[in-house]
Amino acid sequence: MKSSAESSVANAASLARARALQAQDNGTPTFLWGAGGMLAGEFLRLCELHPALNLRAAVVRSKTPLSESQPHLADARATVSSEEAESALADSLAGGARAAVVLALPHGESSGLWKRLRAKLGSDAERAIVVDLAADYRISDPRLYASAYGAAHADMGEAENFVYGLPEYQREALQGATRCAAPGCFATAIQLATLPAAYAGLLDSERPWILNGITGSSGSGNAPKPGTHHPHRHGNLWAYSLDGHRHEAELTQALAWRGQVASLHMVAHSGPFARGIHLTAALPLNRSIDALEVRAIYAEAYGTEPFVEVLETGAPDIRRVAGSNRASLAVSVRGEVLTVALTLDNMVKGGAGQALQCLNLMLDYPETWGLARAGLGVC
């Protein structure tokens, strides 16, 4: 672990490097699609805090200015049509530079757009550093994809070029990568909660792993829906996906990468708050082990991680992480069951923050640039 003197030297060096980058080339030109959306608003907020991303284009389909759809932003930003952004991106890449492309679009739309962009950009597409926030490229096994999404993928050949964007488990693959599929919000929570125990061989694959997740309303996106209508959501709580949740497929994939299988039983709930996910995982142990030993395994797995904390006492709540890129977790063992409670902000560690963390790794910037560890304190 670094001393505080070493940390402040490292921070000063990072800042100096950021300023040098900005002076050198005005940072990485960045093109965002879906700019009026929920996660795009969060990405734009984080962009304002980032020393080396230079937002060149914010694409919306409607004529609504960002000052109306994203009034929390401090910097005034003009929006453009997709055609205008596509031309600006082509010009940028034709000059030999890299450019960041962030797709904050509904499932199915981002792969359609990226397919079209690839055709338009030709070999210059190789210099585009793409992060997709949708589910389009998260699953590389066609059968697993079809079972989770109920249809064959329209661009499956490209999925294998995408690195799965969970930095805690994919850091090396993300460094220097040019394509990243950012994980789902629940998928981030269930993987961070289960993988240390699973990869340490502690869990029984035959008995069900019970995953109960509660999400805030921002997980449903910006368009008003009956389930996000304030008088119905406020003070209310309900379960959905009783027969299984799509995000289980991302955990199934992460287990398969290590030759493991599990019987996953996830039930998602809609909670009466805007930001955040609370997950309680009840995981069957395959041997007798005490809580201190399990905690040590989790502490070892996440000890050097900037954005995952393992609590020594108590249990995490949403207030602890709202607005931050941190996930916070606690473990407990009773008999044959390991319980992991985990919270994260679906908009940040479960969405735009994690996408930015991946982008930093892809662009060889310090991983923490633009990302807050501190939460808001009030959510």
Ligand SMILES: NC(=O)c1ccc[n+]([C@@H]2O[C@H](COP(=O)([O-])OP(=O)(O)OC[C@H]3O[C@@H](n4cnc5c(N)ncnc54)[C@H](OP(=O)(O)O)[C@@H]3O)[C@@H](O)[C@H]2O)c1
């Ligand atoms: N919200 C979360 O917590 C969360 C977390 C992780 C991942 N994700 C994923 O991230 C993506 C964006 O989520 P979000 O919550 O930001 O969604 P959102 O608020 O619904 O925003 C989606 C944006 O995409 C645009 N859009 C909608 N339909 C479109 C279409 N048919 N063609 C082109 N553009 C379209 C919309 O533009 P207009 O404004 O022009 O209609 C909107 O700005 C989704 O794939 C979602 O599953 C969300």
